[in-house]
Amino acid sequence: ATMAAGAVKVHDHWSSRMGFIIAAVGSAVGLGNIWKFPYMVGQSGGAAFVLVYLACIALIGLPIIVAEWLIGRRGQKNPVNTMVELAKKNGRSRNWALLGIGGTLAAFLILSFYSVIGGWAVSYLVEAGTGSFSGIDKDAAGALFNGLLADPAKLLLWHSVFMALTIGVVAMGVSGGLERATKILMPALGVILLIMVGYGMTTGSFGAAASYLFTPDWSKLNSGVVLAALGHAFFTLSLGMGVMIAYGSYLGQDINLLRAARTVAISDTVIALGAGMAIFPIVFANGLDPAAGPGLVFVTLPLAFGKISGGLILGVMFFALLIFAALTSSISLLEPAVELLEERTPLGRVGATVVAGLATWALGIAALLSFNEWSNVLIFGQNIFDLLDKLTSKFMLPLCGLGAIVFVAWCLDRESVRKDLGLGTTGFRLWNLLARYVAPIGVLAVFWNSL
Numbered sequence: 212a213t214m215a216a217g218a219v220k221v222h223d224h225w226s227s228r229m230g231f232i233i234a235a236v237g238s239a240v241g242l243g244n245i246w247k248f249p250y251m252v253g254q255s256g257g258a259a260f261v262l263v264y265l266a267c268i269a270l271i272g273l274p275i276i277v278a279e280w281l282i283g284r285r286g287q288k289n290p291v292n293t294m295v296e297l298a299k300k301n302g303r304s305r306n307w308a309l310l311g312i313g314g315t316l317a318a319f320l321i322l323s324f325y326s327v328i329g330g331w332a333v334s335y336l337v338e339a340g341t342g343s344f345s346g347i348d349k350d351a352a353g354a355l356f357n358g359l360l361a362d363p364a365k366l367l368l369w370h371s372v373f374m375a376l377t378i379g380v381v382a383m384g385v386s387g388g389l390e391r392a393t394k395i396l397m398p399a400l401g402v403i404l405l406i407m408v409g410y411g412m413t414t415g416s417f418g419a420a421a422s423y424l425f426t427p428d429w430s431k432l433n434s435g436v437v438l439a440a441l442g443h444a445f446f447t448l449s450l451g452m453g454v455m456i457a458y459g460s461y462l463g464q465d466i467n468l469l470r471a472a473r474t475v476a477i478s479d480t481v482i483a484l485g486a487g488m489a490i491f492p493i494v495f496a497n498g499l500d501p502a503a504g505p506g507l508v509f510v511t512l513p514l515a516f517g518k519i520s521g522g523l524i525l526g527v528m529f530f531a532l533l534i535f536a537a538l539t540s541s542i543s544l545l546e547p548a549v550e551l552l553e554e555r556t557p558l559g560r561v562g563a564t565v566v567a568g569l570a571t572w573a574l575g576i577a578a579l580l581s582f583n584e585w586s587n588v589l590i591f592g593q594n595i596f597d598l599l600d601k602l603t604s605k606f607m608l609p610l611c612g613l614g615a616i617v618f619v620a621w622c623l624d625r626e627s628v629r630k631d632l633g634l635g636t637t638g639f640r641l642w643n644l645l646a647r648y649v650a651p652i653g654v655l656a657v658f659w660n661s662l
């Protein structure tokens with residue numbers, strides 16, 4: 212080949228490989244890291260949860276990311292058709308399609324409430340830009356947040372804005388520009404978090420926050436906490452919902468799945484721990500309740516933005532980047548349903564996106580009403596928002612993720628899996644130990660204990 216042709220080829224490969232990793236990191240890093248992780252830590256009592264969560268990421272999450280990509284890369288189709296085909300090819304039951312169906316449904320359910328929280332971030336971008344945080348104290352910060360929750364019209368407006376953005380991006384398929392933006396904006400989010408961690412060091416409560424996050428009080432550990440940690444590991448890595456299977460379907464053979472999975476898991480974990488280290492010093496310095504729940508980030512960070520110099524700009528940048536990070540996740544949540552509608556109905560790409568998006572938007576309205584008008588509507592003792600969250604994180608995601616790892620570890624030809632992973636004998640032994648035993652038994656044990 213000529214030099215020129217060689218150069219083009221190499222560049223193409225590099226850019227598609229990068230593009231894939233960037234999209235996967237974009238899907239993983241989102242509200243789960245910055246909004247959900249800190250409040251779950253607070254509700255679960257701190258470091259014991261964090262350490263179990265880290266173990267779940269490393270021992271269960273990592274092998275399952277790899278398994279989902281491997282499935283997707285072999286199938287090259289939407290998650291449902293991919294599972295049907297792979298099961299058939301390997302002489303397994305057609306029922307494996309349930310994995311794709313359950314995952315697609317989970318993604319749809321998650322997006323409905325994810326978009327409501329994305330809406331909170333949009334609302335806070337406006338508050339930050341109009342100077343609402345300047346000189347704010349903890350009571351005013353609490354009132355600001357509670358005022359938002361109590362106002363269904365406002366929640367609906369911002370939820371609609373966030374969902375419209377998601378639908379717009381998915382329908383127009385502007386993924387190229389999104390990739391380029393992600394490459395710049397994700398690190399920018401990391402930098403702002405770092406600045407906020409720096410601010411935390413000036414509050415005098417940094418040490419308290421660090422020991423809260425990393426010095427475990429094992430008496431806080433119970434089966435509920437472990438299940439929460441496991442569920443969040445799935446949520447934060449975008450596992451168990453067909454998203455990573457769908458992303459894997461665009462992959463060529465040249466990518467090293469294990470290395471890519473490591474990159475995704477590390478980026479995701481760094482951002483989550485960074486968010487924790489940014490938020491808990493503010494919590495302790497202001498005597499706030501770590502167990503306050505889903506509002507935690509939204510009542511703590513404004514206190515910091517209201518005090519530091521340049522806080523207005525920092526606040527605007529922070530919430531803008533949070534919205535961006537949420538969007539790179541929400542588009543991946545809409546994708547499985549869109550793909551399915553596109554391939555199984557006469558709807559085209561745009562039609563499928565609008566239909567799936569509007570259905571999600573409508574369910575989101577039920578979720579946002581559970582903070583006000585419908586706060587008394589309880590199903591299994593949970594309001595609709597909590598029900599959607601718990602049903603997916605603690606039930607559907609772990610089960611579908613378990614299915615993926617069991618399928619790859621037990622139902623596919625072993626030698627071909629070894630080749631797909633590019634592993635030697637020893638590495639493959641380790642993989643088998645994790646994929647056949649540690650990960651599935653871990654998930655089952657957590658389930659068993661929490662029943």
Ligand code: PHE
Binds near residue numbers: 241243446447454
């Ligand atoms: N992983 C995303 C987050 O942490 C949420 C998400 C879940 C995205 C599932 C896609 C699929 O915010």
Ligand code: NA
Binds near residue numbers: 446448
């Ligand atoms: Na995440």
